[in-house]
Amino acid sequence: METQNCPDKKELELICMIVNFGLGSKVIKIAKKNGISGGTVFLGRGTIKNRILEFLELNDSRKEIVLLIADKTTAHQALGVLNKELAFHKPNHGIAFTISVANLLGKKSCQYQDNMVKRGEENTMYQAIFTIVDRGNAEDVIAAANKGGARGGTIIKARGSGIHETHTLFSMAIEPEKEMVLIISKNELTDSIVSSIREHIHIDEPGKGIIFILDVNKTYGLY
Numbered sequence: 001m002e003t004q005n006c007p008d009k010k011e012l013e014l015i016c017m018i019v020n021f022g023l024g025s026k027v028i029k030i031a032k033k034n035g036i037s038g039g040t041v042f043l044g045r046g047t048i049k050n051r052i053l054e055f056l057e058l059n060d061s062r063k064e065i066v067l068l069i070a071d072k073t074t075a076h077q078a079l080g081v082l083n084k085e086l087a088f089h090k091p092n093h094g095i096a097f098t099i100s101v102a103n104l105l106g107k108k109s110c111q112y113q114d115n116m117v118k119r120g121e122e123n124t125m126y127q128a129i130f131t132i133v134d135r136g137n138a139e140d141v142i143a144a145a146n147k148g149g150a151r152g153g154t155i156i157k158a159r160g161s162g163i164h165e166t167h168t169l170f171s172m173a174i175e176p177e178k179e180m181v182l183i184i185s186k187n188e189l190t191d192s193i194v195s196s197i198r199e200h201i202h203i204d205e206p207g208k209g210i211i212f213i214l215d216v217n218k219t220y221g222l223y
Helices: 024-033 050-055 072-086 138-147 187-201
Strands: 010-022 040-045 062-071 095-102 101-103 127-136 154-161 178-185 210-216
Touching: 010 024, 010 072, 010 154, 010 210, 024 040, 024 062, 024 072, 024 154, 062 072, 062 127, 072 095, 095 210, 101 187, 127 138, 127 187, 138 154, 154 210, 178 187, 187 210
Parallel strands: none
Antiparallel strands: 010 062, 010 095, 040 062, 040 154, 101 210, 127 178, 127 210, 154 178
């Protein structure tokens, strides 16, 4: 699998933020101002019950999950600004955490491939392959992944924002609809699955999407 590696071999991190409904776009806007070119927003639902909030009809549990990827320095700086802007230290203002990224393809500014070799001491058996593409292309990703050895995947609806999506309506930025495909793969199959997706989806071309891979420590329900 050939790719252009990140020139300075910076460690990449995935920022995951869970915020109240309606704040996802604000998170992406702040992140862009702090060096992160784009992100993806998913809808979620909180499960914490509070009778007082329910009585006051303040118990809106809809949440938005925002995923952002950047080099470690940029990610931590942006996260500091986001923490200050969104006041995560206050109750019910959301949470944020970061996870190391094993591999990233489709983002020309920093594509990273061989850090798994350097982190060989982490002997995980499975990896999670995330592919984010425009809406309508997820089934093609699944088909390509199956040709590479995957047994299936999960499609999740989302909306996103990136440097190749600049549509506006009445001077307002329009966030394009996205689909994210999650595939859990055995380590030895990850390269063939990712190569197949790259070949069929042309993921290295601008605006075609991104793939990022995370290590999975434990799995249940895989046969």
